[in-house]
Amino acid sequence: IGDALLKGQQVMLCNMLEELDAATKGGIIDRAGPIYQFSHDIVQQTVYGLILVDRQKLLHKTIGDALLKGVGDDPTIQLLAVDQINRCCKEEDGSLTPEERSKYAHANADAAKFAISASSFKQARSYINVGMKLLEAQHWQTQYALSLSLYEMSASVSFMRGDQNAISSCINEILSNAKSFDDSLKASVLLVRLLGSSLKFEKARKHCLKILSKLGEDLPSTTSVPRVLDKVSKIQTLLRNGITHKWIQQLPRMMEKNKINAMKFMNMLCMYSVLSKPLCLPLVSFRMVELTLQDGFCDDDSIVGLTTAAYSMIETCLIS
Numbered sequence: 001i002g003d004a005l006l007k008g009q010q011v012m013l014c015n016m017l018e019e020l021d022a023a024t025k026g027g028i029i030d031r032a033g034p035i036y037q038f039s040h041d042i043v044q045q046t047v048y049g050l051i052l053v054d055r056q057k058l059l060h061k062t063i064g065d066a067l068l069k070g071v072g073d074d075p076t077i078q079l080l081a082v083d084q085i086n087r088c089c090k091e092e093d094g095s096l097t098p099e100e101r102s103k104y105a106h107a108n109a110d111a112a113k114f115a116i117s118a119s120s121f122k123q124a125r126s127y128i129n130v131g132m133k134l135l136e137a138q139h140w141q142t143q144y145a146l147s148l149s150l151y152e153m154s155a156s157v158s159f160m161r162g163d164q165n166a167i168s169s170c171i172n173e174i175l176s177n178a179k180s181f182d183d184s185l186k187a188s189v190l191l192v193r194l195l196g197s198s199l200k201f202e203k204a205r206k207h208c209l210k211i212l213s214k215l216g217e218d219l220p221s222t223t224s225v226p227r228v229l230d231k232v233s234k235i236q237t238l239l240r241n242g243i244t245h246k247w248i249q250q251l252p253r254m255m256e257k258n259k260i261n262a263m264k265f266m267n268m269l270c271m272y273s274v275l276s277k278p279l280c281l282p283l284v285s286f287r288m289v290e291l292t293l294q295d296g297f298c299d300d301d302s303i304v305g306l307t308t309a310a311y312s313m314i315e316t317c318l319i320s
Contacts, residue, residue, distance in 0.1 A: 002308050044292075060087035068107060075114040082111040086130050098136070101313040105134035105146060112153050121160045128154045148174065159190055167194050181214060185261055194266050201276040208269040215262045219269070219284060221277075228282045235286045243293070252296040259291055264300040 020036055023029040028047070030039050038044035051059070064084030071078045085104050089096070096104070108131035115124035131150050141148045155170035167190065174187040188211050195204035209219055256259055266288050273281040292298070 050227075057088035060084045064088075068103075075118075078107070078114060079111050082107050082127060082273075086126075089130055091135065092170065095256065096134075099137070100142070101134045102146075105131045105143070105150075107148050108134070109146060112150075112157075116153060116157065121157050124153065124157050125161070128157060146178065148178070148183060155187065155190050159193065161187060164194065164198070185211070191267075192265070192272075196268070200274045205269060205272040205276045208265045208272065212262055212265050212269070215258050215265070217262045217266070217287065220280065221264075221285055223280050225279070228279060231282055231286050233299070235289060236295070238290070248293075251292065254296040254298040256295060259295050260298050263288060263291060 009251050020031075021028060024036070027039060028043055038047070050058070060115050061084070064081045064087075066078055067081035067084065070113050082104075085107065089104060108127045112124045112127035112131065115121070115127060128150055131146075134156070135147060135150070136142050151170050151174050155167050155174070158166035158170060159165075169192050171187045171194070174301060175184055175191075178184040178187070188207070192204045192207050195201075195207065206221070209221060212219055212252075254263070265285050270281060270288070273284055
């Protein structure tokens with residue numbers, strides 16, 4: 001921050017530290033230890049208005065750049081730096097070089113991640129919008145990783161804020177430009193959730209089955225009571241065959257990427273099967289149990305599998 005002040009005073013052509021002391025004595029600024037603030041918002045607006053617009057932009061950009069150099073792992077400094085930089089990025093006037101546009105787009109993406117982790121979705125939306133505006137014309141070809149990150153965050157934030165049109169637009173953009181199946185998975189998760197939140201449970205369920213098939217998990221779209229009863233018998237035999245509560249607690253953590261992703265989609269499939277095809281629920285939950293026993297626990301998804309398996313057993317006993 002000290003370096004930012006030194007850079008700033010080069011723009012303002014004055015010693016900012018000395019002027020801060022003079023402003024404090026004059027009652028324009030209040031001081032509490034190392035913290036300075038204007039005595040009133042109107043005073044701040046008046047002083048700021050006396051600075052020429054071009055000088056304002058240059059001052060914000062200079063201070064923001066200085067802060068970015070000393071960010072480290074401090075999200076507070078990162079957000080402060082980006083807030084300064086964005087004061088000169090709101091209106092595109094061609095004053096930024098391609099290198100600056102790229103640097104500031106990355107800085108806004110990082111700031112958006114911090115804001116999302118703090119559940120500040122309105123703030124995150126602001127950073128994402130600026131980051132997207134700073135992307136190159138052919139950004140999916142020249143800035144692929146940054147574009148994917150910004151659009152995934154945009155879709156997630158739109159989902160949290162209930163903006164369905166923005167979610168659909170971002171998902172379509174990602175699915176149209178993703179270079180690999182893995183890169184499309186986050187968008188597919190959001191698409192399933194969007195379908196579910198729109199009460200399109202059967203479409204959500206079918207999309208889960210489609211993704212699971214690509215992950216190597218071919219689950220049936222329909223089933224029958226005899227098949228479910230047979231599966232119940234097999235899973236009961238599996239759980240009775242020397243598997244104890246203590247043994248389950250000692251299972252390792254699931255490591256294989258495809259299996260972890262499959263568990264996530266089966267987790268959602270369980271929910272939409274209950275609402276769309278209840279008879280298919282046992283087959284999904286039992287497969288989750290099998291994967292858990294074979295490959296280990298996968299965060300909360302394994303618990304969902306074990307819980308729904310127990311629920312499915314009860315329901316199947318009632319059916320039989």
